[in-house]
Amino acid sequence: MTKTFTTICLLAAAAAAQSFPTRQYFHDFFLRPQSSQAIAGPQSLEDYISGGKLRLSLNNAIVLTLANNTDLRISGLQVETARFGLLKSEAVFDPAILTSFTPARNTSPTASTLAGASTLSTLNQNYQSQYTQLFGTGTLYSVTMAASKSTTNSSFATLNPSISSGLTVSLTQPLLRGRGWFLTHAPMIVAQRNVTQSEEAFGASVNDMLLTATNDYWAVVQAQKSLAVLQESLKLAQASYDHDKRSLELGAISQLDIYRSEAQVALVKLQIVQAEFQLKQAQTELRRMVGADLKASIAGLELELTEPAEPAGDLEAVDLGPALAKAFQKRSELKSVRIDQENAETNIRVATNGLKPNLSLGGFYSTNGIGGNTIDPTTGLVSASGGLLDSFGELGSLNYPSYGMTLTLQLPLRNRSAEADLGNALVVKKRSLYTERQRQQSIQQELKNAIDNLEQSKLSIAAAKVSRELAQKNLEAEQRKYELGVDTIFFVLDAQNQLSQAEQSLVQAEIGYQRALAGVDHATGELLEKYQVVVK
Numbered sequence: 172m173t174k175t176f177t178t179i180c181l182l183a184a185a186a187a188a189q190s191f192p193t194r195q196y197f198h199d200f201f202l203r204p205q206s207s208q209a210i211a212g213p214q215s216l217e218d219y220i221s222g223g224k225l226r227l228s229l230n231n232a233i234v235l236t237l238a239n240n241t242d243l244r245i246s247g248l249q250v251e252t253a254r255f256g257l258l259k260s261e262a263v264f265d266p267a268i269l270t271s272f273t274p275a276r277n278t279s280p281t282a283s284t285l286a287g288a289s290t291l292s293t294l295n296q297n298y299q300s301q302y303t304q305l306f307g308t309g310t311l312y313s314v315t316m317a318a319s320k321s322t323t324n325s326s327f328a329t330l331n332p333s334i335s336s337g338l339t340v341s342l343t344q345p346l347l348r349g350r351g352w353f354l355t356h357a358p359m360i361v362a363q364r365n366v367t368q369s370e371e372a373f374g375a376s377v378n379d380m381l382l383t384a385t386n387d388y389w390a391v392v393q394a395q396k397s398l399a400v401l402q403e404s405l406k407l408a409q410a411s412y413d414h415d416k417r418s419l420e421l422g423a424i425s426q427l428d429i430y431r432s433e434a435q436v437a438l439v440k441l442q443i444v445q446a447e448f449q450l451k452q453a454q455t456e457l458r459r460m461v462g463a464d465l466k467a468s469i470a471g472l473e474l475e476l477t478e479p480a481e482p483a484g485d486l487e488a489v490d491l492g493p494a495l496a497k498a499f500q501k502r503s504e505l506k507s508v509r510i511d512q513e514n515a516e517t518n519i520r521v522a523t524n525g526l527k528p529n530l531s532l533g534g535f536y537s538t539n540g541i542g543g544n545t546i547d548p549t550t551g552l553v554s555a556s557g558g559l560l561d562s563f564g565e566l567g568s569l570n571y572p573s574y575g576m577t578l579t580l581q582l583p584l585r586n587r588s589a590e591a592d593l594g595n596a597l598v599v600k601k602r603s604l605y606t607e608r609q610r611q612q613s614i615q616q617e618l619k620n621a622i623d624n625l626e627q628s629k630l631s632i633a634a635a636k637v638s639r640e641l642a643q644k645n646l647e648a649e650q651r652k653y654e655l656g657v658d659t660i661f662f663v664l665d666a667q668n669q670l671s672q673a674e675q676s677l678v679q680a681e682i683g684y685q686r687a688l689a690g691v692d693h694a695t696g697e698l699l700e701k702y703q704v705v706v707k
Contacts, residue, residue, distance in 0.1 A: 216462065216469050224475040225463060229388050232461055233702050236384040237377070239462025246376040253362075253369035260362035263355070266304040273297045287325030296320040307352045311343040318559065330543035336562040339537035339573075347527040357521045361514050368510040374699070374706055375503035381698045385689040387457045392476050393682040394450035397675055401446050404671040405439045407646075411663055412436050428660065435664045439671075480681040486629045487688055489622050494695050498614050501696030505614070508607045515600035522593035529581035536574040540565025614694060621690035628687045631680035635673065642666070642673040 216235065219226055227235070237243065274296045281291050296319065303313045315338070322332040344350070353360075412432040419429050454474050458464045463472070499505060542561030565571065646666040653663045692698040699705070 216466065220469070220472065221475070223472065225469065225472045226475045226477060227388075227461070228476075229385065229478040230702060232388045232457065233381055233384055233704075235461035235463075236380060237704070239465065240380060240384075240460060241462075243376060243380050247373050250366065250369045250373055253366040257359065257362040257366050260358040263358070264305055264307070266302065268300065268302050270300040271298070285327070287323075287327040290324075292324045294320075294322040305355065307355055309345045309349050309351060309355050313339075313341050315339040315341075318562065320559075330541070330545060330557075333541060333543040334557075334559050334562045335539070335541045336559070336566055337537055337539045338566050339535055341533065341535035343531055343533040346530040346532055348524055348529045354521060354524055357517050361517055364510045364514050368507050370706075371503040371507045371510070375507070377704070377706060378503065378693060378696065378698050381702065381704070382689055382693040384457075384460050385698075386686055387453070387460050388476065388478065389480070389682045389685050390453040391450070391457050391474060392478065392480050393678060394446065394453045395476065396480060396678040396682075398443065398446040398450055400671055400674040400678065401439060401443045403674075404667060405436070405443060407667045407670075408432065408435045408439050408664070411660060411667070415660060431664060432660050435667070480678065480685065482632070482681065482684055486632070486684070487625065487691075489625060489691050491619065491622060494622070494691065495615060495618055497695045497697065498618055499611060502610075502614055503696065504610050505607065508603055508610055511603040511606070512600060515596060515603055518596040519593065519600060522589065522596045525589035525592055526586060528583075529579075531579050533577040533579070534575070536572065538566050538569050539571040539573065540568075618691070618694040621687060621694045624683065624687035625691055628680055628684035632677070632684055635677035635680045639670070639673040639677050642670040646670050 216225070216239070219231055219235075274294070277293045277295070279291050281289060297317075298319065299315065299317045301313060301315045303311065305311055316336075317339075318334065318336040320332050320334045325331075349355075412429070412435070415429045415432045419426065455464075457474065458470060464470045540562040542557040542559060542563075542565070544556055646663070646669070649662045649666040653660060689698065692701050
């Protein structure tokens, strides 16, 4: 088979990606040639129109399926979902700034001259800004900047308004539960594996879609060849009927002897009508597969398929042992379940850590400052002016530090939630092991069936060729006998039916061989390699 290599975009998500100018979130899938000598093939349906027909080889049908098939595009979106899941898992390390400003006026009556006013009025304006970030070691880091301004009508205030400020740096480090790079990055590790798993799942979808496209292609070829066989059978039946009509006109046969050949013509015509309907159905499915139904100008074109049904060269022979080893190595379904096992191992480690006591060490250091207008208590007048810059200046001088540490131990008497998480993780691991065995059994059965079908089709081709050759010789002999008057038309018509059935059997055997060959490639995971398709 002549292979046309191509580079085709499978997912048309680039338009959506334009809404994210700062980062590329959507990633297209491409079919890339595995050889540096690859020749790019056409990518548009219009490029395959020739003589008013849509002319396709099997490789052309595969190329168009990968480029236009709607089901395949939908399947590819699971990878984008997984990539956004990976992006979300990184959010735990995103720094955050929390800022608040709270002004409050408080007016209250006083019961003592010590309050400094008969009606005490205070205006407090509080500001706070905090920066927090989690580091890979599990360390929580925060920097808090706070400032407040207080204005009062109390005559005893020595700073009015008074402006105080503070800068605090604190660190909190888990020592047992939640400590270390692995635990903080475990969600990201799982999310990254999920991306790989979704890509493997998409690869499996491509493998399945190639098999479906191949079967749809050969279904049309078989329907066309079956129709051609019936049309040839109609010619033979019509020739026999015309011969009988001439014989009737010459008086060589009676009126009763012509009905058999006339009925044969009517029967073959009925079979042709049925075959034409089956061909239309097969063509409709292939058009949908390659996307030809998406354009009204192309949907109505007749399909001209150029791939010969007859196997070229020697028939393939497949050894189960090596083929099974390839399948276990290359099938995306097995790669996917192995990723599940890796994720289960990660979750088991995380759940095991969750059973540990929660011991953390924290420390902080802060520096404080104050500023404002200094009030002379004897005169009540401002003796010195000050403000926010004065308060900030004292922060830098470190004249008023505060520091300390905290050691916190949370020791649950029983942690049923963590026990349940660990139990679920172990169950998931066990399920993934059984799932791998189940998929291996399924792949092994699929491969055995495909190899059996291949061997059966090879034997069927050999037997069908012999049957067709004998049926052709038998028809020639019966026609000669009929012309000599030795046999009746019944034997000629029966020989015609036998030849038609032999031709149909040969077509079915040849198409069965092609389908079985594709089934073997699908079961071993080599169908993409066969058509030089690499998903990136």
